[in-house]
Amino acid sequence: MAEKVLMKGNEALAEGAIRAGCRFFAGYPITPQNEVPEYMSWRQEEAGGAFVQAESEVSAINMLYGAAATGVRAMTSSSSPGLSLKQEGISYMAGADLPCLIVNIMRGGPGLGNIAGAQGDYTQATRGGGNGDYRTFVLAPFSVQELANFPKKAFELSEKYRVPAMILADGILGQMMEGMSFDFEPVDPKTLPQPCWAIGGKHADRARNMVFSYALGEGELEKMVLKRAERYALIERDEVIYEERDTQDAEVLIVAYGISARASIAAMNIARANGIKAGLLRPITLWPFPSKRIAELSKKVKAILCVEMSMGQMKVDVDLSVKNACPVYLHAKPGAFFPVAEEIAIAIESALKGRKDQLFNIEDLAKKAENKIYAVNNPVCKEGALL
């Protein structure tokens, strides 16, 4: 058994990537992910890899594009506003069918938002946030241990299907320290096969390779998109990962990922102590989403409670899975730093008993806004302050 050490999430992630054979990193400073490039700046050199501090996230993602095209395990990391800038590059890499790893240690948004943890980039991550019809793997760790383990998993999935992979975590996970161990053998990149599609290097022994995302001939693009769709379908069928806790007898099912799942486990225990049978399904892959399993469980439970640090972005996927088989509620904590177990416990009870406490309710919110907005002549602001 590997030695247990205390490690910060971002550093565990960086070391986990190195041990997964990552030998290229490009990034740009942004809180709360700064420890990743800082760690990589010396660790890549030690490991014989390359580190570049790029002039922007736009540049970093394109450096990744170039490096990934050579077949090395390559990675970039950033936080929410930086991910917005990376979308063009991610779209190109999806279009060029390149494996790579992109990390988002999410912070509050929109705009500059704040630097606390958040989960507001769920939709952007799971729908392929750039232009065009594409997806990326999205892995959602919920502990420092998983931050260390997921880079390897992400590279393997990404290479198997030639689909970019993303690790979607949040500022709390990135910043927190926890006991963990590196429980897999470090990957020696020399033992990895050089992919047949890779460019660069010295090669007398193969025909030239081309990496590109365009298809301008008639019908060509459609063919490329459909081919990719086949792989996406296979991924949705075969690569779903999730964890269940106490779902056998659950009357309320919580669906939560990442740090929200941590708080939900504590809330579940409070609810059980109060006589409410709560269970948890934690999606680990957000794309592909565990829709099938959630649909099965929705027929057994009385209600589902989505807990997320965003305004129901994940709930959309739960709704699509459940198809009205049972009521689906939302406990939302956007940009609030941390979901609170006691509040979630109340939300669990509300979900079961048809109450409103700690649940997001569109009608109530609209009423609140209506009273403010229609009460004055200028509907958006009064004396310069947003209502």
Added chain:
Amino acid sequence: MNAITKRPSSLTQAQFHYCPGCGHSVVHRLVAEVIDELNIKDRAVVVAPVGCAVFADKYFDVDSIQGPHGRGPAIATGIKRAKPESIVFSYQGDGDLASIGMAEIVHAAARGENITVIFINNTIYGMTGGQMAPTTLVGQVATTAPKGRNEKLQGNPINVSEMLAQLKSAKYIERVSSDSAPNIIKAKKAIKKAFQNQLDGVGFSFVEVLSICPTNWGVTPLKGLEFLREKMIAQYPLGVFKDLTVANKEGK
């Protein structure tokens, strides 16, 4: 009969889609000849831009990657750092390099990336139909400057070579022209040097080639060449703006 010239082996059999007289065709051939002469076909990588040269990847018979508008130098950085034995060149137009991709080219030069950049300055956005570029001359008509570029509204053209030459880590910067046989011979010499530098580990090497876009200038190729000689060179003087090749080689 003896052949006195032949198609460079670093060009594929694909037929160029460039308009008659276009500078891209000339420069493609020069780059291919250089790749042949330096015998680097099996380690060269072309980074194709967004612009009329988007299909450079179809024409050069070497490994290739086509990237987002303006990001060539960042992509080239990624390739070169990951596979230092590659000979990487980014081929870019003036909208691509001097407008949307200005940050990428400046910082690749500032970092002193050991890459080669071929910059085609035709004073206009060719592919999208003749819009104003950062390099458009004052008074020159473009589809987004129908009365000619107005200094007061749109400022003055950017002289990229002069600008990059200010950066300490840029090692070789030259501006050449594709308008005449003597100038084309000089252009080839410059391109060859920019590749040789990479082989020698010298560092960032950049060749700006003045070219014509008869189609979007709305002139015949011959009139276009006249414009290049009379107007463009006045704004964009030819010559070497920086050459630390020798100093660097001795320093190694």
